[in-house]
Every structure is written in C-alpha cells, then in structure tokens.
Amino acid sequence: MRKIRLAVVIAAALGLNVTGATLWFRPVDGYGWNSPANWLTGAGTAVNRLPQTDDAVLLSSSRIQADTPLVVPGGVTALCQRLTVGEIYNNGSHPVVCIEAGATLRCAGTNLTDRICLGDVGSGTLLLRGGTVTFGHTTATHRNFVLRKSAGVKGILRGWGTVNPTPEVTHVRMENNGTVIADGEGTARDLDLHGIVSTTNTLARGADGSNGWYAVNQGRVLFPRTWINGAASPSSIRCLGDATTRIDPELVNSLRASFTGLPGSGVFFRGGLYATNHPALPPLPKGRCLGVWGLGLYANNTGWETSDLTTFSTVGLTFRYDDAACAESTNLLTLYRYESNAWVKVGARMARPPYRISTKRPLPRLTSGAWNVGLFALMASNTLGTVVLLDDQSETDPNERLVIDKNLSAGNILLERMEDDTIYLQNEMRDTAGWWFYWAFRARGAAGRTLTFSFTNGDPVCTRGPCVSLDQGQTWYYAADSFTTRSFTYTFPPNAQEVWFAMGMVYTQRDWEAFLARHTASSAYIETGTLCTSPAGRAVEKARIGCIDRPPKYRVWLSARHHAAEMMASYVLEGILDAALADTELGTWMRNNVEFMVVPFVDKDGVEEGDQGKNRRPHDHNRDYTEFLYPECVAITNWIATHAQSKLEIVLDIHCPWIRGTYNEWLYQVYTENSENAAAQRRLGELLQEHQRGALDYRLANDLPFGQSWNTAANYSAGRSFKMWALDCVSSNRVCTTYEVPFATANTATVTREACREFGEDTTKVFRLFLQETDPL
Ligand SMILES: [Zn+2]
Numbered sequence: 145m146r147k148i149r150l151a152v153v154i155a156a157a158l159g160l161n162v163t164g165a166t167l168w169f170r171p172v173d174g175y176g177w178n179s180p181a182n183w184l185t186g187a188g189t190a191v192n193r194l195p196q197t198d199d200a201v202l203l204s205s206s207r208i209q210a211d212t213p214l215v216v217p218g219g220v221t222a223l224c225q226r227l228t229v230g231e232i233y234n235n236g237s238h239p240v241v242c243i244e245a246g247a248t249l250r251c252a253g254t255n256l257t258d259r260i261c262l263g264d265v266g267s268g269t270l271l272l273r274g275g276t277v278t279f280g281h282t283t284a285t286h287r288n289f290v291l292r293k294s295a296g297v298k299g300i301l302r303g304w305g306t307v308n309p310t311p312e313v314t315h316v317r318m319e320n321n322g323t324v325i326a327d328g329e330g331t332a333r334d335l336d337l338h339g340i341v342s343t344t345n346t347l348a349r350g351a352d353g354s355n356g357w358y359a360v361n362q363g364r365v366l367f368p369r370t371w372i373n374g375a376a377s378p379s380s381i382r383c384l385g386d387a388t389t390r391i392d393p394e395l396v397n398s399l400r401a402s403f404t405g406l407p408g409s410g411v412f413f414r415g416g417l418y419a420t421n422h423p424a425l426p427p428l429p430k431g432r433c434l435g436v437w438g439l440g441l442y443a444n445n446t447g448w449e450t451s452d453l454t455t456f457s458t459v460g461l462t463f464r465y466d467d468a469a470c471a472e473s474t475n476l477l478t479l480y481r482y483e484s485n486a487w488v489k490v491g492a493r494m495a496r497p498p499y500r501i502s503t504k505r506p507l508p509r510l511t512s513g514a515w516n517v518g519l520f521a522l523m524a525s526n527t528l529g530t531v532v533l534l535d536d537q538s539e540t541d542p543n544e545r546l547v548i549d550k551n552l553s554a555g556n557i558l559l560e561r562m563e564d565d566t567i568y569l570q571n572e573m574r575d576t577a578g579w580w581f582y583w584a585f586r587a588r589g590a591a592g593r594t595l596t597f598s599f600t601n602g603d604p605v606c607t608r609g610p611c612v613s614l615d616q617g618q619t620w621y622y623a624a625d626s627f628t629t630r631s632f633t634y635t636f637p638p639n640a641q642e643v644w645f646a647m648g649m650v651y652t653q654r655d656w657e658a659f660l661a662r663h664t665a666s667s668a669y670i671e672t673g674t675l676c677t678s679p680a681g682r683a684v685e686k687a688r689i690g691c692i693d694r695p696p697k698y699r700v701w702l703s704a705r706h707h708a709a710e711m712m713a714s715y716v717l718e719g720i721l722d723a724a725l726a727d728t729e730l731g732t733w734m735r736n737n738v739e740f741m742v743v744p745f746v747d748k749d750g751v752e753e754g755d756q757g758k759n760r761r762p763h764d765h766n767r768d769y770t771e772f773l774y775p776e777c778v779a780i781t782n783w784i785a786t787h788a789q790s791k792l793e794i795v796l797d798i799h800c801p802w803i804r805g806t807y808n809e810w811l812y813q814v815y816t817e818n819s820e821n822a823a824a825q826r827r828l829g830e831l832l833q834e835h836q837r838g839a840l841d842y843r844l845a846n847d848l849p850f851g852q853s854w855n856t857a858a859n860y861s862a863g864r865s866f867k868m869w870a871l872d873c874v875s876s877n878r879v880c881t882t883y884e885v886p887f888a889t890a891n892t893a894t895v896t897r898e899a900c901r902e903f904g905e906d907t908t909k910v911f912r913l914f915l916q917e918t919d920p921l
Pocket of ligand 1: 706800
C-alpha cells in the first residue's frame, strides 16, 4: 500500500494527470525494457505488459541500462524528477533512451539539480524519433539540459523531434559539451532546439575533437537561439551553437556572427544546420559539401516566417567546420552564400587547423529568401597541382587576382592562408621520412605589391635568401628585400606578371634540353638516349659525350640527382660537359680520350615533381644499391655492365648537402671508408685546390673523411649508395667520389649557376691531370 501511495504522490508532484496506468520500470527479468515482466505498478505488482498509450511511465536513472534501448512509445509520457543517461549505476555501459513520435519525456523536477543529463560518469544517448522533451523548471540560470558532463564520455542527442516545444518559455537552457545529430532517417525532418534560450559550454571538445552539431539523412538541426540586446549595442558579436559570448566557436559546425546596425531592441539570432542531402536545398556548388547553414536575425523567438525577420546592416561570419569531413586530399575550402538564386563565393581558405573559415568581408543583409543572414554552403576541393586562389578580392578580373601555385617544373608548396600581406605556407614533405627543406612556387597578380612569405613548418630559407626568377626559370637571382631562415619579404616589380620563388635555382629536364641545344654544333660528340622508363612513365635520360665513335682511352661516369632536390649539382655536371665540348685544347683532348657516361637525373620523377628525394621512404635512390627498388638504379648498373664492361676510370656522383651550417656552406668531397680510394679522392682534391679558378672557393681541408660528421657506417644502414656499389662492382677505378655542392654559400663565395658551371670546368681540367698522372707507366 505504501508503494502505491508513493507512486501516486510522485506522479502528482510531477504534474501528471494519469488516465491510463502509472508504470514503473523495475528490472525483474534482466534490464530489458521490452520485457513485459519488468513493468510493475508502484506497489511492485507485475502488470505484465509494456507501456501503452495514456500510460505514464516513471523513470529513474538507475534503472536505465545498456544493450536494450529504453523506448518510450507514442502516446506515453515518461516522467522523471531528473534523468541521467550514462551515470554510475549504468556500469560503464552506453545506455540509450528513445522517445518515439507522439511520446513525451518530461523532466518535471523543480530543484536546480533537476535536469536531463546525457553522459555523466558514463556515456549516454537520448534518441528522439519524433518525440518531445519538456521541462518543469524554467528558472533563469538553470541548466535544464546537459550534454556530456565529463571529459571522458559521450553525451549524444540524436534524431528528430522537439526540445521545449513552447519557445516563449524563455529559460530552458542547454549546457552542450556533447554531440547533437539531426537524423531525418531519410525524410526532411527537424531536430528543433530553438526553444532553448542559450547554450553554454564548459568542457573542451575532447580528445577526439568531434563534439558539436551534425545533420544527416535529410535531417536539419535548429540551434538554440541567441538573444542579442540591440538596444545596448547596435554592433554585437555572438556565437550560435556554442556559448554565446565565445570569441571563437569551438563546437563542430557552430559559428560566430558579428553584426552591425542592429535595431534598438532585443533580437534573436536563429538558424540551423542542414544535412547536405536535405531536399529543401538548391543544387550545391561544385566540390564536396562540408556543411550547409541557414541563418536569420528575428524580431521574436517563435516564428520562422519572413515577416518575423528583422533588420541589420552587415554581418561577418566565422564557421568552425567539420575537419573530420575533409578528405586527406582536401586543401581548399570555399564558402558560398545563396543570393538571388545563385551561390556567391564569400570566403576561401586552405583546410588547416584551427578549422575555421570566415567571410572575406562583412556581408549586407539579404532582403529576399527565407534567411536574411543567408543560406551558406562550405565546399571542399582538392586543388593541389592546379591553381590555388588565396586572395579572391577581385572576382571580376581574374588577371588582377593574386594567384600562388606550384604549377611550375618541380613545384612544391602547400598554401595555408593569407593575412593582410603575409602568406603562410609550408613546403611539402610527401613521402620523406622527417623534415627536409626543398620548395618552389610561383606568384602572379602581385605586380607592385610587397608580400611576406612565412613558412610555418621549419626553416627552409637558404643562407642567401630565396632564389627569384622573373623569366620562368631561365635566370635566377637572390633578390629578397629581407629574409630570415623561415620567411622572406619581396617587392614585386611593377610589371612582374609571374615570379618564381625557390629554395635553390631549379634545374629540371627543360634545363638539360637547353644545355643540349647549346651544343648542337657538337652533335658528333653527343649521343642521347633513354636509360629506362621511370615509375611514373617518364623517359630517364642518359648521354654519351666526348669520345663516342671508337673505344675511348678512359671512361668517366657522371650522375646527379640521386636526391631529387639537389639541383645545384646539375650546374656542376653541365660545367664538366661544357669544358669537354668546348673548342679548346682541353676540350679537344677530352673528346679524343674520354667518354663521359652521363645520367643527369637519376630520380627523374622526383626532379620533375618537386619531391625532396632525400630520405624518401622506404629508402632513397642513393641507398637503393642493396635492394634495387628503383628501375633507374637497376638500369644504371646494367648500362655500366653492358656498355663499359664494368670498367670506369673515374666515377663522380654529384650531390648537395644540408641547407646551412658546418659542412653545408662549402663544397666538399665525401671520402670513402676504402682508404686507397680515399687517398685518390684526396689527390683529386689537391689538384682541384691548386687548379680551380676559385668560383666556389673549394678547400681540400673541407673534405669530409670517413668516420667524421655524418659520414659514418650508420649513415648507410638503409642500403648501399651508388658510390659504394661502384667501389664494389666497377673495376679499373682510379677514383670514385662524390661532390657536395652547397646551395647558396661556399666559404667566401656565393653559389650561382655560373659559379657551379665554372667549378665543373675546373673539374674537367683536373680530371685530365688526374688521369694522366695515374696512367700506368
Ligand atoms: Zn644527395
């Protein structure tokens, strides 16, 4: 008897008029909500049936368990004083309460602690499938509806239905640290929270960063409204979907608006997030849609008619978009507003943390359509390798737009954002293990401007600043106004149509072809061919130069770009061949005695595509002479075996070192562990020091003996280098060496293309001396 009375008293206290029965869910047969045995009267008598229309259900948090959702069917009102889904009694499970269409969940308690909480010490979900949630307590400062009370749990509201169906009740408040998912289940349906007066936010988004607002399956969520006191301030900044006064919206798909010209009264900023397949949306712009928001400023907190809209002058918006929806390949985001039946671009930025995109400038109020702030669509696209627009101020004249892209040979850049006249960017690592420093890009539409380029991922600006070309790479200069190791400022000439910038003086296939074109008069001494086809299908060049119409007295091997980005090496290689083809006594001697076997670009794909090349995973081309993953390395060994019968007098493979610091600001040879060869390298160095003209200020003392600095056995643990393979497998070798040609600074000298070629010519001169003095008697 006592329990019956208790149930009636509680039912009365909760404001329930019961025409059907009052049922308790009290587990007898497990925790199954669908088990009739678990439904009892207040007296503890089994009713042996499930709740049905006109019944009242009294809920207690501790009775809600996982596995079987607790389903409140249509026509049933579920009453609670307070309700926590996911509390300590739930044994760490993730329980779900489901309110079906026509059913109501009423939190009727009137104490400040009486509220609905989804996710407390454990995770919890409230699934609305057309149901309604109401509250008895609507005192100001009362947080009636809490999603995710503690950091390590999930608190989820999902489905469609209404929370507080009487929006004029002004004090239903939400504390949202969790996830709200409007799920229309395939039909255009709203999850309507606009009857909630405000949202606060007390936890960070959580380790997975995914808490916030979502809409799927033709659903749409209507955000809790944000009230703005226009009388107090005609210009106001407010968030929608996050704590109203937050400076930056943090919950996923929440946003911030900055209004001017508000009317002198209280107004309501309201709107919602659409599923991208919502049938009410116009066809979306090109790209992959990350989110669609409809936003308006209203005179009241109830109506959604155009007559309920109110006035303002301008609005600027910042959206905290769903970064998880960006595919790996996404790099450009474009924000559109629907104006006069067309999508108009209102913002663009690169897809990067902190995952916010803003309108480029304040937008005027729209005077037609359902939303006077606007219907916004955020589209993602992948523009890598194509044109990237950062600064889209002048839509009308594409020629006046600033365009920065990597559409040049060996282009390599990732654009992050532009703020005023500073462009933030990164160089691309691609498949490099760790950081490396190569980059190259071009800028158009910047004539007369002074721009600063700031790298955000390291210090990839060389010791003399960026290399600049005004003629698409035919000539290069060190030309920055100023620079640091990670940024530079450049004033574009008033007539500059297109300016190339790179960390070095880019050298690619077209430069090699220009070199060959310079020597067409010497075609009798040049035979070009294809070493092999690269993995990307390119022809990998080879050339025989010099004494090629009969067996030569000496064969000299020349290669470069085992590491794709080491472009200054290529100018030294050119200089060596220039001297061998020159109309000089030295040139004549070389053509009579020496055949050069040349591979100008070992990692051909990496060179053309602008890869770092060095430390490519799983190992780079110059560590491939153990495993032979790369067809170029296989073809090199085959060519040496078949054409030269594995006999070469000199092997020179040319490289460039690190970007700055000791050993990286001078030219040096890398001595081998093999001491006989190291002695030959040293002799070559003596000759170079003695006979060079000094363009690169080479000093014998700068050479790197084996066992010092990076030149140790550990450096080759990933595999054998070309030089080591040649020492092991090529006979009649008099010297087998590598040059490290610095990028910008060589002791007292500045490294230029001309200086590198001059050092190459000196090398040819020294090769002759070395060959002659090492000839057997
Ligand atoms: Zn190298």
